[in-house]
Amino acid sequence: xxxxxxxxxxxxxxxxxxxxxxxxxxxxxxxxxxxxxxxxxxxxxxxxxxxxxxxxxxxxxxxxxxxxxxxxxxxxxxxxxxxxxxxxxxxxxxxxxxxxxxxxxxxxxxxxxxxxxxxxxxxxxxxxxxxxxxxxxxxxxxxxxxxxxxxxxxxxxxxxxxxxxxxxxxxxxxxxxxxxxxxxxxxxxxxxxxxxxxxxxxxxxxxxxxxxxxxxxxxxxxxxxxxxxxxxxxxxxxxxxxxxxxxxxxxxxxxxxxxxxxxxxxxxxxxxxxxxxxxxxxxxxxxxxxxxxxxxxxxxxxxxxx
Amino acid sequence: xxxxxxxxxxxxxxxxxxxxxxxxxxxxxxxxxxxxxxxxxxxxxxxxxxxxxxxxxxxxxxxxxxxxxxxxxxxxxxxxxxxxxxxxxxxxxxxxxxxxxxxxxxxxxxxxxxxxxxxxxxxxxxxxxxxxxxxxxxxxxxxxxxxxxxxxxxxxxxxxxxxxxxxxxxxxxxxxxxxxxxxxxxxxxxxxxxxxxxxxxxxxxxxxxxxxxxxxxxxxxxxxxxxxxxxxxxxxxxxxxxxxxxxxxxxxxxxxxxxxxxxxxxxxxxxxxxxxxxxxxxxxxxxxxxxxxxxxxxxxxxxxxx
Numbered sequence: 001x002x003x004x005x006x007x008x009x010x011x012x013x014x015x016x017x018x019x020x021x022x023x024x025x026x027x028x029x030x031x032x033x034x035x036x037x038x039x040x041x042x043x044x045x046x047x048x049x050x051x052x053x054x055x056x057x058x059x060x061x062x063x064x065x066x067x068x069x070x071x072x073x074x075x076x077x078x079x080x081x082x083x084x085x086x087x088x089x090x091x092x093x094x095x096x097x098x099x100x101x102x103x104x105x106x107x108x109x110x111x112x113x114x115x116x117x118x119x120x121x122x123x124x125x126x127x128x129x130x131x132x133x134x135x136x137x138x139x140x141x142x143x144x145x146x147x148x149x150x151x152x153x154x155x156x157x158x159x160x161x162x163x164x165x166x167x168x169x170x171x172x173x174x175x176x177x178x179x180x181x182x183x184x185x186x187x188x189x190x191x192x193x194x195x196x197x198x199x200x201x202x203x204x205x206x207x208x209x210x211x212x213x214x215x216x217x218x219x220x221x222x223x224x225x226x227x228x229x230x231x232x233x234x235x236x237x238x239x240x241x242x243x244x245x246x247x248x249x250x251x252x253x254x255x256x257x258x259x260x261x262x263x264x265x266x267x268x269x270x271x272x273x274x275x276x277x278x279x280x281x282x283x284x285x286x287x288x289x290x291x292x293x294x295x296x297x298x299x300x301x302x303x304x305x306x
Numbered sequence: 307x308x309x310x311x312x313x314x315x316x317x318x319x320x321x322x323x324x325x326x327x328x329x330x331x332x333x334x335x336x337x338x339x340x341x342x343x344x345x346x347x348x349x350x351x352x353x354x355x356x357x358x359x360x361x362x363x364x365x366x367x368x369x370x371x372x373x374x375x376x377x378x379x380x381x382x383x384x385x386x387x388x389x390x391x392x393x394x395x396x397x398x399x400x401x402x403x404x405x406x407x408x409x410x411x412x413x414x415x416x417x418x419x420x421x422x423x424x425x426x427x428x429x430x431x432x433x434x435x436x437x438x439x440x441x442x443x444x445x446x447x448x449x450x451x452x453x454x455x456x457x458x459x460x461x462x463x464x465x466x467x468x469x470x471x472x473x474x475x476x477x478x479x480x481x482x483x484x485x486x487x488x489x490x491x492x493x494x495x496x497x498x499x500x501x502x503x504x505x506x507x508x509x510x511x512x513x514x515x516x517x518x519x520x521x522x523x524x525x526x527x528x529x530x531x532x533x534x535x536x537x538x539x540x541x542x543x544x545x546x547x548x549x550x551x552x553x554x555x556x557x558x559x560x561x562x563x564x565x566x567x568x569x570x571x572x573x574x575x576x577x578x579x580x581x582x583x584x585x586x587x588x589x590x591x592x593x594x595x596x597x598x599x600x601x602x603x604x605x606x607x608x609x610x611x612x
Contacts, residue, residue, distance in 0.1 A: 136466070
C-alpha cells in the first residue's frame with residue numbers, strides 16, 4: 001500500500017519514509033494547498049496514510065484553504081485513511097487569520113454518540129522553528145492508543161527524547177521567553193519575506209512566477225518549462241547564492257512525471273539571511289536565471305528533444 | 307541474511323533491529339563472553355554482521371577474554387563479516403586490567419601493504435552511562451566510508467543529534483568534570499556491586515548461581531531449570547523488588563530453544579540503589595526464589611510436563 005503525499009512535499013519526510021521502503025502516490029498542490037478535488041481516486045486505492053503540511057508548506061509556502069481542510073478531514077473519515085498533519089511553521093504566520101488545524105476539525109467531528117472513535121489525524125509540531133532546531137524536540141497530538149504505539153516504536157529507535165532538552169524547553173516556555181521570541185521572529189521573518197517578494201518583483205523576468213507565503217520560511221519559484229536547472233544552480237553557486245532545486249521535493253511514484261515537473265522549481269528560504277543579503281542574492285539569482293532563459297529561447301527554435 | 311547476536315544480548319539492540327525485520331542467529335556466551343569456538347558454522351551462513359558487547363555485557367555482566375577478542379577479529383576478517391562492537395560500559399571497570407577493544411585490534415591488523423582496507427569493526431559508545439542517559443548522546447568509530455553512510459541514514463531518521471547536548475558534553479569533558487565523575491561513579495558502583503555479590507552469597511540458595519562482573523551495571527542470575535519465573539517475578543514485585551526476566555534478552559531465531567533458556571535467568575542492576583537497599587532487595591528476592599524453589603522440587607516428583 002502506498003503513502004499519499006503532496007507534490008511537492010517535505011524532503012525530510014520522504015527521506016524518513018524511504019528507509020522503510022515506502023511507495024508513494026502524489027497529489028498536486030496549488031496556491032490553496034493540496035488539491036482535495038483530486039483525492040477520491042487515490043484514496044480508493046487505499047493508501048496507508050496521507051502526509052500533509054497545511055500551513056506555509058515546505059517547500060511551496062502555500063496554505064491549505066479552510067474549505068479544503070474540512071473536505072480533507074471528511075474524506076479521511078469517509079475512506080478510513082488517517083492524516084499525518086505536519087505543522088512545523090503554524091506559529092510563524094505573518095498575515096491573514098489563523099486557520100483551524102486538521103486535528104481540531106477532526107476532533108470536532110468525532111461522533112461520540114456512535115460509540116468510541118479514535119480520530120483520524122496525527123498532528124506533529126516542533127520547537128525547531130520557534131526555539132532552536134538544535135534541540136531536536138517536537139510533539140505529537142494523537143489518540144492515546146496511537147501515542148502508546150508510537151512510544152513503543154520510539155523506544156526501539158532511540159529509547160526516548162533527551163530529558164535535558166525537554167527541561168530546557170519547559171523552562172523557556174514557562175517563563176514567557178518563548179512567546180516573546182516567537183513574536184520577535186514573526187516580525188523579523190515577515191520583513192525578510194517582504195524584502196524577498198519585492199526583490200523578486202524587481203529583478204526576475206516576467207516569465208517567472210512565485211508563491212506569496214502567508215508565513216513560514218520558504219517560497220517556491222516556478223520557471224518556464226525546459227530550462228536547464230542544473231546550469232542555473234551552478235551559475236548561482238558561482239555567485240555564492242544557493243537554493244534547493246525543486247526535484248528533491250517530489251516523491252518518485254514510478255510514473256516519472258514528477259521529477260520533470262520538479263525541474264521547473266526552486267525553493268528559496270527567506271528567514272535566514274539579512275534583508276540586504278536577500279536583496280543582493282535575488283539580484284544575482286535573477287541574473288543566473290536570465291542567462292539561461294535567453295539560452296532556452298534560442299534552443300526552442302531547434303527541434304524539441306524528448 | 308540473519309544478524310549474529312550473543313545469547314543473551316542487549317534488549318534495546320534487538321528492539322532497534324526488529325523494526326527493520328531482522329532475523330537472528332544466536333551464539334551463546336559464557337563467563338568469558340561470546341563462545342568464539344562456536345562461530346565458524348554460523349559465519350559460513352553469511353550473517354550481515356555480528357553484534358557483540360565485549361565489556362561487562364548487558365545483561366550478563368560478562369567480559370570477552372583477550373584471547374577470544376583476537377579470535378573474533380580474525381574470524382571477522384576471514385569471513386568478511388563486520389563486527390558491531392557495542393561498548394557503553396567500558397569505562398566502568400572495577401577490577402582487572404583494561405582489555406583492548408575490538409576496533410583497536412582490527413586497526414592493528416589492517417594490512418596496509420595490501421592496499422586499502424576499510425576495517426571490519428564499527429565501534430559504538432555513549433555518554434549515557436558516564437554523564438547522563440537523558441542526554442541521548444553517543445559516538446561511533448568506523449571507517450570514513452561507513453560514517454558517511456551512517457550520517458546519511460541518521461539524517462533520514464532524525465536529521466542530527468542535538469547540537470545543544472553536544473556542546474554541554476563538550477564543556478563538561480573539557481573542564482575535567484567528566485573524568486572526575488567517572489572516577490567517582492566507579493568507586494560507588496564497585497561498592498554496590500560488592501554489596502550485591504555479598505548479599506547473593508548470604509541469602510540465595512546453593513542451587514542458584516550468578517556472574518561476577520568486573521564492571522558495568524548488571525549481573526546475571528541462573529536458577530535451576532523448570533522454575534516458574536513469572537511466579538517469582540510477581541512474588542518479588544509484591545515485595546517492591548523488580549528485576550528483568552531473562553527471556554527478554556534472547557533473540558527469537560525460530561528454534562524456540564532460547565526463550566526456554568531465558569526463563570532460567572534474571573538480570574539484576576546493582577548501580578542504581580543504595581547499598582542498604584540492595585541488601586534488603588536481595589534478601590526479599592531470595593525469599594521469592596526460595597518459595598518457588600520448594601514448589602518446583604515438589605512438582606518435579608510429578609510427571610514432567612512437556
